[in-house]
Amino acid sequence: MRHIISLLMENESGALSRVAGLFSARGYNIESLTVAPTEDPTLSRMTIVTSGSDAVIEQIIKQLNKLIDVVKVLDLNDGKFIERELMLVKVKATGAFREEMKRMCDIFRGRIIDVADGSFTIELTGSGNKLDAFIESLDKAAILETVRTGASGIGRGDRILKV
Amino acid sequence: MDQSSKQLTGAEILIRCLHEEKVKFVFGYPGGAVLNIYDAIFQQDKFKHVLVRHEQAAIHAADAFSRSTGEVGVALVTSGPGATNAVTGIATAYMDSIPMVIISGQVPTYAIGQDAFQECDTVGITRPCVKHNFLVKDIKDIASTMKKAFYVAASGRPGPVLVDIPKDITAQLGDFEYPSTVALRSYNPVTKGHLGQIKKALKMLTEAKRPMVYSGGGVVLGDASQHLIKLVQSLGLPITSTLMGLGGYPSTDKQFLGMLGMHGTYEANMAMQECDVLLAVGARFDDRVIGNPEHFLSRPRTIIHIDIDPSSIAKRVKIDVPIVGDVKSVLADMNELVASEKPAQNTAALKDWFKEIEGWRSKNCLSFALSPELIKPQDVIQKLYQVTKGDAYITSDVGQHQMWAAQYYPFDKPRRWINSGGLGTMGVGLPYAMGVQLAHPEAQVACITGEASVQMCIQELSTCKQFNLPIKVITLNNRYMGMVRQWQEFFYGNRYSQSYMEALPDFVKLAEAYGHVGMRIENPADIEGALKEAFSPQLKERLVFMDFMTDQSENVFPMIPNGKGLSEMILAEEL
Numbered sequence: 001m002r003h004i005i006s007l008l009m010e011n012e013s014g015a016l017s018r019v020a021g022l023f024s025a026r027g028y029n030i031e032s033l034t035v036a037p038t039e040d041p042t043l044s045r046m047t048i049v050t051s052g053s054d055a056v057i058e059q060i061i062k063q064l065n066k067l068i069d070v071v072k073v074l075d076l077n078d079g080k081f082i083e084r085e086l087m088l089v090k091v092k093a094t095g096a097f098r099e100e101m102k103r104m105c106d107i108f109r110g111r112i113i114d115v116a117d118g119s120f121t122i123e124l125t126g127s128g129n130k131l132d133a134f135i136e137s138l139d140k141a142a143i144l145e146t147v148r149t150g151a152s153g154i155g156r157g158d159r160i161l162k163v
Numbered sequence: 164m165d166q167s168s169k170q171l172t173g174a175e176i177l178i179r180c181l182h183e184e185k186v187k188f189v190f191g192y193p194g195g196a197v198l199n200i201y202d203a204i205f206q207q208d209k210f211k212h213v214l215v216r217h218e219q220a221a222i223h224a225a226d227a228f229s230r231s232t233g234e235v236g237v238a239l240v241t242s243g244p245g246a247t248n249a250v251t252g253i254a255t256a257y258m259d260s261i262p263m264v265i266i267s268g269q270v271p272t273y274a275i276g277q278d279a280f281q282e283c284d285t286v287g288i289t290r291p292c293v294k295h296n297f298l299v300k301d302i303k304d305i306a307s308t309m310k311k312a313f314y315v316a317a318s319g320r321p322g323p324v325l326v327d328i329p330k331d332i333t334a335q336l337g338d339f340e341y342p343s344t345v346a347l348r349s350y351n352p353v354t355k356g357h358l359g360q361i362k363k364a365l366k367m368l369t370e371a372k373r374p375m376v377y378s379g380g381g382v383v384l385g386d387a388s389q390h391l392i393k394l395v396q397s398l399g400l401p402i403t404s405t406l407m408g409l410g411g412y413p414s415t416d417k418q419f420l421g422m423l424g425m426h427g428t429y430e431a432n433m434a435m436q437e438c439d440v441l442l443a444v445g446a447r448f449d450d451r452v453i454g455n456p457e458h459f460l461s462r463p464r465t466i467i468h469i470d471i472d473p474s475s476i477a478k479r480v481k482i483d484v485p486i487v488g489d490v491k492s493v494l495a496d497m498n499e500l501v502a503s504e505k506p507a508q509n510t511a512a513l514k515d516w517f518k519e520i521e522g523w524r525s526k527n528c529l530s531f532a533l534s535p536e537l538i539k540p541q542d543v544i545q546k547l548y549q550v551t552k553g554d555a556y557i558t559s560d561v562g563q564h565q566m567w568a569a570q571y572y573p574f575d576k577p578r579r580w581i582n583s584g585g586l587g588t589m590g591v592g593l594p595y596a597m598g599v600q601l602a603h604p605e606a607q608v609a610c611i612t613g614e615a616s617v618q619m620c621i622q623e624l625s626t627c628k629q630f631n632l633p634i635k636v637i638t639l640n641n642r643y644m645g646m647v648r649q650w651q652e653f654f655y656g657n658r659y660s661q662s663y664m665e666a667l668p669d670f671v672k673l674a675e676a677y678g679h680v681g682m683r684i685e686n687p688a689d690i691e692g693a694l695k696e697a698f699s700p701q702l703k704e705r706l707v708f709m710d711f712m713t714d715q716s717e718n719v720f721p722m723i724p725n726g727k728g729l730s731e732m733i734l735a736e737e738l
Contacts, residue, residue, distance in 0.1 A: 010349055014286060014298070025291050055477070062474035068295040068315060071349040163348065 002031070002051045004076040004083055004153040005060065006161050010069040011037050011044040018067050019046065028052065028060055032085075032150025043071065043163065047152045049128075071163055080156040086123070087131045088113075089138075090145040093120040097142055108134045119144060127151075173302045173333040174199035177266070178207055180309035183341040186210045186237050188228060188601055190221040194241025195281060196268025199333035213601065213630060216622040218245050220594035222252020223620070226261050226323075227591075227598030230581045231556060233386060235316050236263040236598070242270055243281030246327075247288065251588060253323050254292035258585025259407060260384055262321035264312045265293075271331035272300060285327045294322030300329070302337040307345075314345045319352025320472040321384060356469065356488030361496050364467040364484045365506065367440050369398065371465075372512035373519075375438035376400050377423065380407030380584065381445015381470060381490050383577040388412070390494035391444060397501050399513060401520055403431035405446050406569055407584040414573030415553075420520065421529075424452040425723045426566040429528035429732060432721070434520050436462055436729040443468045445490045448479045449585075456480055458728025469493045528721050528734055529570055537714040538687050540564060540639040543694075544571035547609060547637060550694040555579070555607040558595035560616030561587045563645035566719045568611040590619025596634040597626060607635070607698060614640040614710075615664055624677035627706050635697050636708045638670060641715045649718045653733075654725075674708035683710045 009015050016035055023030045031049040038045045050060060057075065064073045076083075093101050093115075105112055105122050108130070114121035124134055128151055135146065155161065171179065177200060181189065190213045193201045204212050215221040218240045225236030236256075240249045246267045256263050270279040286298045295315050297308045308326055316324040368374055382391050388411050395402050395418060402412050403423040412419055421428030423435050435441070435453075441464055446452070453459040456479050467484040468476050476485045486493055500506075531541045544567050547555075557572055558581040559565040565582055574580045581599055583591045596610040610617075617638055627634060639645075647662040671681030680702060684693045690711070697707040720735035 014290075017287070018290060021290055059474065059478060066472070066474050068347070068350050 001053075001057075001077075002049065003057050004081065004151060005048045005050060005064070005073065006076055006153055007046050007048070007064060007073045008038070008043050008071045008161060008163060009046060009067075010071065011042050012069060015044065015069040016046075018069055019048070019064065022063055022067065023050075026059075026063065028056065032148075034150040034152055040163070045161075047150070049151050072161055074155070074161045076153045076155060079159050081153050081159070082156060083127050083151045083153045084125055085128055085131055085151045086125050086149045087134070088147045089122045089124065089135070089143065090119050091122060091138065092118065092142045092144060094118050101142070104134070104137060110134070170336040171339050172199060172203065173305055173328070173335050173337065174203040176302070176305045176337060176339045177309065177328065177333065178203045179339050180306055180341060181237065182207070182209045184235070184309070184313050187234075188213055188225070189237045189239050190215055190225040190228070190598070191239030192218050192221055192241065192245060194245050194268065196242035196270060196330045197239060197245075197333075199330065200239065200266070200268065200328075213597070213626070215594070215626050217620065218248035219252050219590070220597070220620050220623045220626065222249050222256065222263070222265065223591045223594035224598035224601070225263055225265075226252060226256040227558060227581050227595035228602045229261050229263055230595075231578050231599045232602045233578065235313055236261065237266070238263065239266045241268045241281065242285065243283045245281075246283060246285040250289060250292065253289055253325065255583050255586045255588040255591060256323040257292045257294070259380060259583065260321050261323065262316040263323040264309070264316050265323060265325045267325060267327045268333075269298070269327045269329040272329045273331065275329065285325070289325050292323075293325050296325040296327065298327045299332055302332050302335045305332070305337075306339060306341050310342045310345045311347065315347075315350065319350075320475075352471065353473075353487050354489045354492055356486045356493035356496060358496065360484055360486045361493060362500060364442070364486060365497055365500050367465055367467060367484065368400075368442055369506040369508045371438075371440035372509055373437060373439040373516045374398075374400050374442070374513070375434050375440070376402040376442045376444065377405075377435060377446055378402060378408045378411050378444045379405040379446025382408050382411035385445060385471070385490040386577070387445070387491035387494050388577045390491055390498060393498050394494055394501065397498070398508065400442075401434055401517065403427070403435060405452055405584070406582070408446065409569060409580045410574035410577040413575040415575055420524070422569055423729075425454070426570065426719050426721065428570075429526045429721055429734065430520055430523035432723070432729040432732060433523045437519075438464055440465045441467065443470075444494070445470060447475045453480070454723045454728050454731070455726050458731070461728070526734070531735065533687065534714065535687065538684065538690060538711055540567050540641070540711070540713045540717055541571050542687065543637065543639060543690055543711050543713070544568055544611065546691050546694055547611075548572045550691065550698055551607050551609065555609050556581065556599045556603060558582065558592050558599060558608070558610045560592035560610075560612040560619075561589045562613050562616060563641075563649065563717075563719050564611050564613045564616070564639040566646075567639070589616040592616060593620050593623045593627075593634070593636065596636075597623060597630070597632055600632040600634055601630065609635045609637055611637045611639070613645060614638055614642065614667055614670070615644045621673070624674065624679060624706070624708075628678040631704065632706060633702070633704050634706050636706070638708070638710050639713050640667075640670070640710050641713045641717065642667065643715060645717075646719070652718070653722075670708055670710040674706070679706040679708055681708045681710070683712065685712045
């Protein structure tokens with residue numbers, strides 16, 4: 001099953017490679033991994049999307065906790081959570097495509113953030129499924145380039161991951 | 164300016180940190196990036212530096228120093244090849260959870276990333292085989308980093324910690340203040356076990372009809388031996404041990420069933436398979452211990468698992484009662500409960516259980532046939548046991564001789580049996596013996612090895628000469644990589660691919676060339692006499708290299724073939 005794991009870690013050089021190295025060394029899946037400093041610059045917040053059986057996920061959580069730089073680990077799937085991902089898509093916008101792209105962008109509540117002679121760049125935020133759906137709804141030939149950040153997640157309501 | 168506020172070089176600060184940690188030995192090898200550190204070592208005499216002949220041996224020796232004393236082992240290597248040579252030693256210590264601090268030199272900070280001479284990404288290369296590592300980029304961080312390194316190495320589940328220090332940092336001047344305490348918000352190892360779980364576990368254990376204790380290296384590392392003995396004896400339980408746990412419970416006690424696992428005894432493996440409640444203490448259910456986990460789990464039993472590392476629990480088998488905590492503390496709590504609550508036991512069932520165990524024991528699975536012409540390796544180990552009165556520190560390399568040592572030299576005390584269990588590193592035996600002999604200068608130290616393993620760190624005979632280490636090297640020479648040959652015989656149709664040791668040196672002359680005593684023993688009748696001579700007062704100060712020419716065809720039994728279950732052993736008598 002797909003799990004979203006959130007963790008807080010020391011914002012030190014090499015911390016990211018400890019996590020990435022753990023996943024490759026133990027053969028765990030990584031679907032995506034995002035990381036950036038938090039409001040406390042000594043801490044980084046990481047979101048890892050992974051998949052595995054309950055036993056594998058349990059081991060992943062334990063192994064992450066074992067890393068000396070990792071301060072806190074939370075499996076978001078243990079409760080209610082929100083997940084968002086940002087995608088930038090550059091699409092062909094010539095002739096009939098130009099109207100079509102604008103319309104698709106509106107339907108999915110995206111924003112056109114760059115307009116050029118032959119292309120638009122669309123910014124779209126949402127769950128991974130929504131971003132997938134957007135890609136699927138476009139004519140493949142129209143897609144020039146996509147870039148996705150990978151999911152970030154946060155617990156709903158009182159579920160707070162903080163030191 | 165008064166003396167206390169005098170500024171020190173980074174190298175001097177580093178040395179002062181080692182003094183603060185009361186380090187007795189540093190095992191190392193100099194090189195460009197650590198010259199400042201070596202200069203500071205030259206000007207101190209609080210610890211002794213042991214110069215090895217290859218960095219791998221420095222790590223192994225420091226590792227064995229730790230295994231035999233419980234103190235943190237310390238090693239020092241230079242950048243680049245010094246660090247890469249150390250990697251095998253570090254990975255060996257990591258797999259067996261040995262507390263160590265390894266200091267590696269690094270090229271100057273301004274040269275990092277420039278592909279400088281003797282540069283490598285030491286922190287990157289060692290990351291998967293250390294508990295933690297650090298790159299010190301500011302002289303102000305040396306003392307706090309060293310404090311953290313020793314703390315992390317020795318606390319929780321122990322392990323090696325590497326501190327990489329660029330050369331320019333060791334030359335700069337700075338103030339020295341060693342922190343008195345250390346706290347890491349991201350690292351708070353559990354010590355006490357959950358009392359509710361402990362009570363539950365004890366209830367299950369005392370109500371069991373066929374209880375069994377399975378003890379591992381954690382008991383030795385956690386200095387929990389006395390507590391384990393008390394629990395096992397007060398409840399009258401049968402007990403087995405992993406390779407790494409040997410000595411944690413006295414091997415000569417009647418409740419001890421011998422080592423379990425791939426080359427464990429028949430009675431230990433059968434009892435492990437057939438028990439109804441299993442107490443695992445500081446052990447990790449690894450592949451060499453339980454064989455195929457599905458086969459293991461095909462027999463229903465309740466498993467209680469005490470371990471300081473939560474990730475060891477439920478990693479390979481499902482656990483019914485997990486207890487995360489320091490084994491010593493948890494066992495002490497259990498003993499207190501036994502004393503205060505005096506739980507009733509199912510004595511009739513326990514008696515029947517022991518009767519069944521005695522039936523398995525009567526198979527006498529470790530018996531072997533002596534030969535008038537050929538030296539049996541098992542015979543050498545048994546005679547070594549007699550000659551040393553079972554009181555020696557034994558190191559071993561990896562292979563058949565290692566298993567025979569574990570099977571035929573019963574250890575009654577912890578920290579006496581020093582070998583590479585997890586990584587299975589050939590070549591550790593001799594450097595291990597160095598670390599042990601330095602830690603225990605008056606003790607008898609024997610390195611049980613093979614002609615293949617010993618050649619992997621043979622250069623250390625020179626170190627042994629320099630430091631007058633009177634190790635007795637017991638080489639079981641069968642002219643084969645014995646364990647490889649055994650597998651090729653069993654599973655590869657006797658095709659002995661590359662396992663024959665051709666062009667062996669004359670070990671007697673080799674030992675003599677290094678300034679030691681060499682002996683070749685070819686006749687079974689000479690085993691005892693040769694051993695007595697080697698351990699005699701006349702040779703007390705000398706390293707004796709004993710080359711026993713053993714039966715080439717001897718195999719290690721019992722054996723669980725790869726992928727089979729605990730009760731699917733091959734016994735010697737069945738062949």
